[in-house]
Amino acid sequence: MSKIQHRSLYLEVADRVRELIEQGDLAPGERISEKQLCERFGVSRTPLREALKVLASEGLIELLPNRGARVMRLTLKMVKDTYDLMGALEGLSGELACQNISDEGIKAIRALHDEMLRHYHDRNLPDYFQVNQKIHEGILAASANEVLQEMYSNLSQRVKRVRYSKKMTDDFWRRAVQDHEHLIIALEARDGKRLGQILRDHLCNKLEVASLAGVIEEERTLNAANA
Amino acid sequence: MSKIQHRSLYLEVADRVRELIEQGDLAPGERISEKQLCERFGVSRTPLREALKVLASEGLIELLPNRGARVMRLTLKMVKDTYDLMGALEGLSGELACQNISDEGIKAIRALHDEMLRHYHDRNLPDYFQVNQKIHEGILAASANEVLQEMYSNLSQRVKRVRYSKKMTDDFWRRAVQDHEHLIIALEARDGKRLGQILRDHLCNKLEVASLAGVIEEERTLNAANA
DNA sequence: TAGTTGAATTTTGAATTCATAATATCTTCT
DNA sequence: AGAAGATATTATGAATTCAAAATTCAACTA
Incomplete structure (x- = not known):
C-alpha cells in the first residue's frame, strides 16, 4: 500500500520554479510573469504567489512591490x-563530524577518498567532482547538525546555477587533492580542530570563485542590456 | 514631504507575528488560528497565509498540511x-572584520569594550549584556558580508525567545570578560585567524545553552501535556 | 460506561473576483 | 516627426468565495 502524501501546491510550485532557475530556464534578472507561470503549471495565482514569497525569503528571487518578481x-x-x-x-x-561520526562512517569517507584519488589519477574530472562533493556532503551529514545542513543547502542552492566552471588548472587540482589527503588524515585521527581548519581553508570554493569572474561579468553586461 | 513607502501587507503581518512569537504571546507548540490572527490584524487570510509561509521557511513556525500552523x-x-x-x-x-574594518571602526569597538568593562566592574548585568551584544554586532557589520549578516540574524531570531537566562555565575562572567580582552587585542592587531578562533570558542553562547537546559525541559513537559 | 460511527461545524487549500498601481497605447500639440 | 499628456490595457495586491479536509459532538452499540 502506498502512503498518500498530499503535498501542498505551493511547495510543488516552489520546487518547479527552483528547477527552472537552476536550469537557467529563468535567466538572472529576468522578470517572472505570474500569469505565464500559472498557465505553465496549471495552477491559480494564489499558490504561485505563496511559492514566490518563499523563494524570495530563500534569496532566489526578489520581489519588487507592485512590480512583480x-x-x-x-x-x-x-x-x-x-x-x-x-x-x-x-x-x-x-x-x-569528528565528534559524532562512527568508525564505519569514517571508513565510508575513506572509501570515497580512495575512489576520488583514482579519478584524479585517471584525470576524470566529472567523476572526480562528483565524488569530491559526496565527501563534503558525507562530512556535513556526519555533523549531525540539522540546522547547519539546512543552511548549507540553502546557500548551495543560491549559487548552484553558476557552478559551471569546468576549467581547472593542474596546479589547482593537485593542491585540492593535497588538501583532501590532509583532510582524511585529520578525520581518521578525529582531530576536529584540524579538520575544521582544513575545510575552512580548502581552496576548492575560492578556486571556483576565481574562475567565475568571467561568468558573472558576462551576466552583468547581459542584464545591463535588459535594464 | 513624507516618503510613501507602501510595504506589502504580508511583510507587515510577518513582522507582527514575529513579534508575537518573540514576546511569547504565541507559545511554542501553540496552534496558530488563521481566523483569530486575521481579526487581530484586520487583514484577510491571503496576506496572512503568505506571511505564514515565509515564517515557516525562516524556521519560526511549522506548517502541517491541512492542519494549520x-x-x-x-x-x-x-x-x-x-x-x-x-x-x-x-x-x-x-x-x-580584521580585513575590512577601518581604524575608526576599531576605535569604536574599543570604546564599546571599555564601556562593557565598566558595566562589568559595576556588576551591571543588563547594560553589560547590551553592550556585549553591540560589540558582536559591530564585528558582524564590519565583516562587510551581507549574506553572513542575513543568515546570522535569522538564526538569532529563531532562538531569541529563549534568551531569558539571567543567571550568570561569577566564574563564567569573569571568563567571558577575559575572552573579550583577548578579542580586542586580536582585533587591534588585525589578527583575523586569532579573532576568528576566539569568537568560535567564545563560551558566551555555550554558557547560555547550559543554563537553558531548564527552560527547554520545562517546555517539553508543557508540550507533552498539549499533545 | 467506554468506544465507535456518522452527521454538523469549523478550518484549511485554492480559485476567483475586485481594486489599485504600473505599463502601454493613442492623441494632441509644437 | 517627436514629445507630453490622456486613456486603455495589463499586472499586481488583497478580499472573497468555493471545495475539501479535519475536528467536534451527539447518537448508538456492545
Missing part, C-alpha cells in the same frame, strides 16, 4: 560572500 | 545546534 541577480561579491560562508559552515561540519 | 517548538538539541552555527558565523565575521 525577478530572478535574483548574482554579483561577484555576493557569490564570494556566499562561498566564504559555506567555507565556515564546512569548517564547523568538520569539527562536529 | 504552530509555533516551532525548540528542542535543546536544536538550540545547541543553532548556537554552534552562530559561533562559526561569528568566527568568520571576526576574520573578515
Whole structure:
C-alpha cells in the first residue's frame, strides 16, 4: 500500500520554479510573469504567489512591490560572500563530524577518498567532482547538525546555477587533492580542530570563485542590456 | 514631504507575528488560528497565509498540511545546534572584520569594550549584556558580508525567545570578560585567524545553552501535556 | 460506561473576483 | 516627426468565495 502524501501546491510550485532557475530556464534578472507561470503549471495565482514569497525569503528571487518578481541577480561579491560562508559552515561540519561520526562512517569517507584519488589519477574530472562533493556532503551529514545542513543547502542552492566552471588548472587540482589527503588524515585521527581548519581553508570554493569572474561579468553586461 | 513607502501587507503581518512569537504571546507548540490572527490584524487570510509561509521557511513556525500552523517548538538539541552555527558565523565575521574594518571602526569597538568593562566592574548585568551584544554586532557589520549578516540574524531570531537566562555565575562572567580582552587585542592587531578562533570558542553562547537546559525541559513537559 | 460511527461545524487549500498601481497605447500639440 | 499628456490595457495586491479536509459532538452499540 502506498502512503498518500498530499503535498501542498505551493511547495510543488516552489520546487518547479527552483528547477527552472537552476536550469537557467529563468535567466538572472529576468522578470517572472505570474500569469505565464500559472498557465505553465496549471495552477491559480494564489499558490504561485505563496511559492514566490518563499523563494524570495530563500534569496532566489526578489520581489519588487507592485512590480512583480525577478530572478535574483548574482554579483561577484555576493557569490564570494556566499562561498566564504559555506567555507565556515564546512569548517564547523568538520569539527562536529569528528565528534559524532562512527568508525564505519569514517571508513565510508575513506572509501570515497580512495575512489576520488583514482579519478584524479585517471584525470576524470566529472567523476572526480562528483565524488569530491559526496565527501563534503558525507562530512556535513556526519555533523549531525540539522540546522547547519539546512543552511548549507540553502546557500548551495543560491549559487548552484553558476557552478559551471569546468576549467581547472593542474596546479589547482593537485593542491585540492593535497588538501583532501590532509583532510582524511585529520578525520581518521578525529582531530576536529584540524579538520575544521582544513575545510575552512580548502581552496576548492575560492578556486571556483576565481574562475567565475568571467561568468558573472558576462551576466552583468547581459542584464545591463535588459535594464 | 513624507516618503510613501507602501510595504506589502504580508511583510507587515510577518513582522507582527514575529513579534508575537518573540514576546511569547504565541507559545511554542501553540496552534496558530488563521481566523483569530486575521481579526487581530484586520487583514484577510491571503496576506496572512503568505506571511505564514515565509515564517515557516525562516524556521519560526511549522506548517502541517491541512492542519494549520504552530509555533516551532525548540528542542535543546536544536538550540545547541543553532548556537554552534552562530559561533562559526561569528568566527568568520571576526576574520573578515580584521580585513575590512577601518581604524575608526576599531576605535569604536574599543570604546564599546571599555564601556562593557565598566558595566562589568559595576556588576551591571543588563547594560553589560547590551553592550556585549553591540560589540558582536559591530564585528558582524564590519565583516562587510551581507549574506553572513542575513543568515546570522535569522538564526538569532529563531532562538531569541529563549534568551531569558539571567543567571550568570561569577566564574563564567569573569571568563567571558577575559575572552573579550583577548578579542580586542586580536582585533587591534588585525589578527583575523586569532579573532576568528576566539569568537568560535567564545563560551558566551555555550554558557547560555547550559543554563537553558531548564527552560527547554520545562517546555517539553508543557508540550507533552498539549499533545 | 467506554468506544465507535456518522452527521454538523469549523478550518484549511485554492480559485476567483475586485481594486489599485504600473505599463502601454493613442492623441494632441509644437 | 517627436514629445507630453490622456486613456486603455495589463499586472499586481488583497478580499472573497468555493471545495475539501479535519475536528467536534451527539447518537448508538456492545
